[in-house]
Amino acid sequence: MCGRDQHAEQSMLVQASDPHHGWIAGSRNSIPTKFAIEKVFERIMGEGPFDDEEQEGQWWQQLLLVPAVTGMLLRQQNRRRWKPAALAHMFARLPGLQEIHYEPWRKWFHAQQQWTDRALRLLFESLSSDRLRRLVLFENFDQTYPASYMNMGGDPMRIPSSHVSRAVANASLTLEHLSASFIWPNLTWLALTSRLLVPQERPTELDDMLRAAAAAAMKMPNLETMEIWNGEKGLAMLFRYQRAEQGQPAVLTWRGTWELTLRPLVIQAWDSVALRHRGQGHVIVKELLNAGACVKSHGDAIRHLKLSRPVIRPVSLRQIQMEHIIREGVQS
Structure with a gap:
């Protein structure tokens, strides 16, 4: 199935109808x-x-x-x-x-x-x-x-x-x-999810979480990358720390569907991590996802956030995305 053309899959799915199980013309009409x-x-x-x-x-x-x-x-x-x-x-x-x-x-x-x-x-x-x-x-x-x-x-x-x-x-x-x-x-690599990565809801708790993550990173001497992310229908956000190459600054990245403000105490905490890992300061990379980025599920969020390594098997990720396409109905 992985090699099949997605449009062919969608055209096949849109014809599916099983009213007994809540499906009409490829769309679910009841839970x-x-x-x-x-x-x-x-x-x-x-x-x-x-x-x-x-x-x-x-x-x-x-x-x-x-x-x-x-x-x-x-x-x-x-x-x-x-x-x-x-x-x-x-x-x-x-x-x-x-x-x-x-x-x-x-x-x-x-x-x-x-x-x-x-x-x-x-x-x-x-x-x-x-x-x-x-x-x-x-x-x-x-x-x-x-x-x-x-x-x-x-x-x-x-x-x-x-x-x-x-x-x-x-x-x-x-x-x-x-x-x-x-x-x-x-x-050397760690990926976590956090429900605090949502727009403008609990900024103090978000700061505390990012500082706690920095404190944990201080105890990981071989850490190269830490990624903290969240994703669901309509939102996606990634915070990433990348250890500095020799003589270079560490890189702090946020990528998501809204602008994430890294406040001074958070930046200071990650500066300490960079110094612990023998880096020379840090640079911040910001990437606001295109307004056209369609995040229909946590599967779409993973794809748009471009985590540095897989957090789920690729075939499972594709299945999650297809299931949400089917669930919401496919338009020919």
């Missing part, structure tokens, strides 16, 4: 029910074949070790969910694992997400390994799904868990590449 969503996102081995978690753990322990496997890709295309505990058992049977790309979907209301976050914390705590070098975490979402859970306390925005963040940070201590959360001595 899916929570029962439909739960069916698509059903857990793998969720209702069995084991009587309890202890029995399942014993089954995993009986499997042979497979040291030949060095990479694991769990992409967002597979909506069905692996239980985090099952993934922890799976990864434990792969002693040569060096790279993990994990693209789970968020839960749609808080009680479910709290339970999942407890399980995710245990999963990330199990990842502490001298062999693991690259960890890319991308929690995908659909802005329309929470509406199907409003009578059950559906959450429009993901409520972050400090326990999960702390577990990822601890797992990252020997990593060279992380897309998700904080790390230290070996890290």
